[in-house]
Structure formats: C-alpha cells, structure tokens
Amino acid sequence: MPKRGYHHGNLRQALVDAAFKLIEQKGPTGFTLSEAAKQAGVTPAAVYRHFEGREDLIAEAARQGYEIFADLMEHAYQSGQPSALASFEATGRAYLAFARKYPGHYVAMFESGISINRTAELARVAGRASGVLEKAALALSEHIPPAKRPPAVMFSAHIWAMSHGVVELFARGPAGSRSPFTAEDLLESGIGIYLRGLGLVPPDE
Amino acid sequence: MPKRGYHHGNLRQALVDAAFKLIEQKGPTGFTLSEAAKQAGVTPAAVYRHFEGREDLIAEAARQGYEIFADLMEHAYQSGQPSALASFEATGRAYLAFARKYPGHYVAMFESGISINRTAELARVAGRASGVLEKAALALSEHIPPAKRPPAVMFSAHIWAMSHGVVELFARGPAGSRSPFTAEDLLESGIGIYLRGLGLVPPDE
DNA sequence: TGTACATCAGTGAACGCGCGTTCACTGATGTAC
DNA sequence: TGTACATCAGTGAACGCGCGTTCACTGATGTAC
Numbered sequence: 001m002p003k004r005g006y007h008h009g010n011l012r013q014a015l016v017d018a019a020f021k022l023i024e025q026k027g028p029t030g031f032t033l034s035e036a037a038k039q040a041g042v043t044p045a046a047v048y049r050h051f052e053g054r055e056d057l058i059a060e061a062a063r064q065g066y067e068i069f070a071d072l073m074e075h076a077y078q079s080g081q082p083s084a085l086a087s088f089e090a091t092g093r094a095y096l097a098f099a100r101k102y103p104g105h106y107v108a109m110f111e112s113g114i115s116i117n118r119t120a121e122l123a124r125v126a127g128r129a130s131g132v133l134e135k136a137a138l139a140l141s142e143h144i145p146p147a148k149r150p151p152a153v154m155f156s157a158h159i160w161a162m163s164h165g166v167v168e169l170f171a172r173g174p175a176g177s178r179s180p181f182t183a184e185d186l187l188e189s190g191i192g193i194y195l196r197g198l199g200l201v202p203p204d205e
Numbered sequence: 206m207p208k209r210g211y212h213h214g215n216l217r218q219a220l221v222d223a224a225f226k227l228i229e230q231k232g233p234t235g236f237t238l239s240e241a242a243k244q245a246g247v248t249p250a251a252v253y254r255h256f257e258g259r260e261d262l263i264a265e266a267a268r269q270g271y272e273i274f275a276d277l278m279e280h281a282y283q284s285g286q287p288s289a290l291a292s293f294e295a296t297g298r299a300y301l302a303f304a305r306k307y308p309g310h311y312v313a314m315f316e317s318g319i320s321i322n323r324t325a326e327l328a329r330v331a332g333r334a335s336g337v338l339e340k341a342a343l344a345l346s347e348h349i350p351p352a353k354r355p356p357a358v359m360f361s362a363h364i365w366a367m368s369h370g371v372v373e374l375f376a377r378g379p380a381g382s383r384s385p386f387t388a389e390d391l392l393e394s395g396i397g398i399y400l401r402g403l404g405l406v407p408p409d410e
Numbered sequence: 411t412g413t414a415c416a417t418c419a420g421t422g423a424a425c426g427c428g429c430g431t432t433c434a435c436t437g438a439t440g441t442a443c
Numbered sequence: 444t445g446t447a448c449a450t451c452a453g454t455g456a457a458c459g460c461g462c463g464t465t466c467a468c469t470g471a472t473g474t475a476c
Contacts, residue, residue: 008419027318029234033463044463046420054463110373111316113232116383150394157384158395161370162363168315168373169366178321179362189355190363190399197402213452238430249430251453259430 012050014040019061020104028112033057058112063122065105070129072098077136084139085200088159091136092191095163096183099171110164133160143200155198162190217255219245224266225309233317238262263317268327270310275334277303282341289344290405293364296341297396300368301388304376315369338365348405360403367395 008014018039022031033054037044051057076094080087099106108114109126116126137156141149171183179186195201213219223244227236238259242249256262281299285292304311313319314331321331342361346354376388384391400406 011419029318032461034461042419043421045422045465048464049419113234150398153384154386154391154394155398157375157386157391158367158398161374161391161395162367163370164374165366165368165370169369170362179358181359181362186359186362186366189359190366193355193360193363193402194395194399195402197398197400216452237428239428247452248454250432250455253431254452 008040008042008046011040011042011046015042015047015050015057016061016064019057020102020108022104023061023107023112024104028058028107031058031112055114055118058108059114059118059122061105061108062112062114063119063125065102065109066122066125066129068102068105069098069109070125070132073129073132077132084136084143085195088136088140088195089191091133092159092163092187093184095133095160096167096171096187099167100183106167130156130160140200144198150198155194158194159191162194163187166190213245213247213251216245216247216251220247220252220255220262221266221269224262225307225313227309228266228312228317229309233263233312236263236317260319260323263313264319264323264327266310266313267317267319268324268330270307270314271327271330271334273307273310274303274314275330275337278334278337282337289341289348290400293341293345293400294396296338297364297368297392298389300338300365301372301376301392304372305388311372335361335365345405349403355403360399363399364396367399368392371395 015036018036019031021039022035033047034044036057037047047057051060072094073091076090077087080090114122117123133156134153137159138152141152141155144150166183166187170179170181170186181189192201220241223241224236226244227240238252239249241262242252252262256265277299278296281295282292285295319327322328339358339361342364343357346357346360349355371388371392375384375386375391386394397406
C-alpha cells in the first residue's frame with residue numbers, strides 16, 4: 001500500500017526496513033546494499049535517490065533505532081514515577097526489552113561500526129537515549145547521602161554496561177546455551193544486587 | 206627468521222598473526238583471507254595448505270585467544286590466593302587487561318560471529334576460560350550463608366556481563382569519548398559496588 | 411476537462427574491484443641408499 | 444660424500460561471484476494553463 005504516488009511510494013523507509021531485517025538475519029557484515037534493494041523490489045541504483053550510499057543507509061537505520069530506544073526508555077522511566085527506584089529499574093528492563101524486540105535496530109546501533117558522531121543528528125538522538133538513563137540515575141542518587149554519593153553518570157554507565165553485556169552474551173542464540181538463566185533473570189538479579197551495593201535497597205528482604 | 210626449513214618456515218602462525226592485526230585494525234568485517242596472505246608475504250592459495258578456509262583461520266585465531274585468556278585469568282586467580290575476594294577481583298581486572306592487550310584476539314573471540322561450538326576443541330578452551338571465573342565466584346560465594354547464597358554461576362555471569370559491557374562501550378575509541386571515566390575505573394568501581402551488594406565487602410569503608 | 415510540459419523516482423547496462431576458492435605445476439627441502 | 448628420489452609448501456593463473464557505484468535514459472506522476 002503505497003502511501004503516496006510516484007513509483008514505489010515509500011522506498012526510503014522500505015530500504016531501511018529491509019536493512020533491519022538483513023542485519024538481524026545476517027549480522028552487520030551480511031548486510032549489502034544490493035540485497036536491501038532487491039528485498040524492496042528495486043534496482044540497486046535506486047537506492048542512490050534516497051541515500052548517499054551504503055554507510056548512509058546504515059546510519060539512518062541506527063538513527064531510527066536510537067529514536068525508538070530513547071522513546072522506550074523515556075516511557076519506562078515515566079511508568080516508574082514518582083518512585084526513583086522503580087523508574088530506574090524499569091529503564092534497565094526496557095533496555096533488554098528493546099534489544100529483544102528490535103534486534104536489527106540494536107545491531108545497527110551498537111555493532112555496525114558506525115560512529116555516534118557521524119552526523120550531528122545521530123549524536124543528538126544517541127545522547128537523548130543515554131540522557132534518560134542518566135536522568136534516572138541522578139534521581140536515584142539523591143537518596144544517597146551527598147557525602148558518599150557517587151557520580152550519577154558513573155552508575156548509569158555501570159548499568160548500561162551490565163545491560164549491554166547481558167544482551168551480547170546471554171540474549172542471543174538458543175535459550176540456555178551460555179547460561180542456565182534467562183537474560184531477563186540475569187539482568188534483574190544483577191541490577192538488584194548492584195542497587196543493594198549502593199545502599200538503595202534494604203540488605204535483606 | 207624461519208624456525209624450520211621448507212619455504213616459509215612458520216606460515217601457519219604468520220597467517221594467524223596477520224589475522225589478529227587485520228581484525229584489530231579493521232574489525233572482523235575488514236578481515237580477508239587474501240589480505241592476510243599478502244601480509245604474510247604469500248599467495249592466497251598458500252593459505253589452503255594450513256587451513257580449510259577463511260572461517261577455519263578465524264576459528265584458530267579465536268582458539269588461541271581463549272587459550273591466552275584462560276591462562277591470564279588463571280594466573281590472576283592464583284595471584285589473589287588465598288583470599289577468595291582478592292582472587293575474584295583480580296580475575297575481573299584481568300578480563301579488561303586482556304581486552305586491552307590483545308584487541309585482535311578479543312574481537313576474534315567475541316565479535317567475529319564464529320560459534321563457540323564450531324569445534325570440540327574450541328568449546329573446550331572457551332569452557333576453560335569461563336571455568337576460571339566460575340571457580341573464583343564459587344570460592345567467593347562460600348563466604349555467604351548457604352541459605353541466602355545465590356548460585357555462583359549467576360554472579361560469575363553478572364561480572365562477565367559487566368566486564369564485557371565495559372569493554373565494548375567504554376574501552377574503545379579515544380579515552381573519555383563516551384564517559385568521563387576510564388574503563389578500568391568503571392569496572393573496578395562497578396565490581397566493588399556489586400560485591401558490596403552481595404554482602405562480601407563492608408558497607409562503609 | 412483536456413493538453414503540454416516539467417519533474418524526478420526508478421531503470422538497466424556497465425564499470426572495476428577484491429573476494430574465496432580450485433587446480434595443475436614447480437622447485438626447495440628432507441631422506442634413502 | 445654423492446646421487447636419485449619422494450615429499451609437499453607455495454606458485455600463478457584462472458574461475459565465477461556479488462559488491463558498491465556511475466550514468467544516460469525513460470516513463471509515470473504532478474502541475475500550469
């Protein structure tokens with residue numbers, strides 16, 4: 001169903017969608033411009049009406065990924081309000097949920113090798129995403145006495161790292177292939193222990 | 206300096222070394238059989254005297270990586286003995302140190318897309334590496350009352366995930382590009398907070 | 411409403427390239443006598 | 444020590460392939476009158 005006339009109707013987005021599918025199936029290596037064009041039912045040359053080239057297409061895919069990612073994180077944050085703790089935990093869960101639901105987007109963002117600083121727009125939207133996590137961390141850190149309060153940026157980085165590590169190591173391939181726990185359980189328990197270490201959760205429960 | 210006669214002397218290893226260098230410089234995507242052969246001063250066809258093909262060469266690179274990795278982790282573990290805590294922390298640091306010192310090996314192991322189960326030998330040596338971390342986690346967990354003791358495999362997975370995440374997100378590119386902290390500081394502090402959450406480190410210090 | 415024209419998304423052929431892989435070969439090295 | 448032979452690591456030419464990219468083009472769509 002072409003939204004608007006011309007020949008294809010919405011080729012630009014069709015190409016980005018094909019890229020997501022290909023990247024998901026074959027990894028960033030497996031993605032080719034020609035194959036994406038073929039999946040969109042179009043000649044490879046047609047791609048150049050909408051993108052400067054292969055890299056540019058991947059960058060747009062990553063940009064769209066960060067946009068959705070930031071929205072999801074923001075929504076998760078809001079869902080936990082007004083509890084700073086609930087908001088923080090929800091953003092952690094949202095990270096993994098995003099990686100599960102949009103694997104092609106995730107890979108385009110984090111494994112395709114394109115730089116966050118490729119364009120100003122890409123840097124902006126990537127910053128928006130990490131900004132949500134930092135906001136959640138900052139709100140949470142206010143429950144720690146200022147004297148012994150670690151920088152919020154630091155522990156948002158910790159949570160980001162653990163989330164990313166769980167995705168990369170345990171959320172791929174057949175369930176249980178690398179660990180007897182699901183990625184969700186691992187992340188949930190990991191964050192729980194970490195927050196207890198920060199003194200933000202009672203030591204016993 | 207060819208070790209032993211024939212034509213090249215030690216082409217097999219020279220090819221693996223070229224692979225490490227190329228993978229480090231250009232990522233797993235950038236690695237090509239032809240380029241590796243060229244760097245070793247040899248025709249692409251010569252590669253087939255030593256490997257079944259491109260994949261086989263990468264698998265051997267990953268295998269050597271896991272071997273060194275396991276040795277390093279084991280050594281770190283021993284260096285912390287007889288303190289279970291010191292051993293555990295040392296293995297965490299060794300993880301990051303390995304990623305820093307052998308970036309080509311690291312990428313071949315974790316980002317080249319080759320499966321750990323490609324050969325029995327590869328699975329064995331990869332298992333040896335994660336075994337060290339699990340051993341360290343198990344020893345440490347014995348300081349927790351059995352009733353509230355989480356499975357050692359679980360928190361070795363947590364530490365592995367955080368280490369891997371820190372490497373992928375913060376140990377690459379120019380220092381400070383994604384965070385004001387060094388990867389080392391982030392990992393050290395992250396593990397510290399996590400261990401406090403487990404009750405293995407005093408809450409104040 | 412109908413006609414003439416402008417726009418421009420997509421075509422199709424062509425390019426040069428480096429890839430992984432194969433094959434019959436060659437010639438240096440190691441070995442038997 | 445010298446000669447004949449076997450081994451086999453590396454050669455060089457060739458292959459078919461799909462890649463990203465370019466270019467002059469075409470023909471459907473939108474617009475002006």
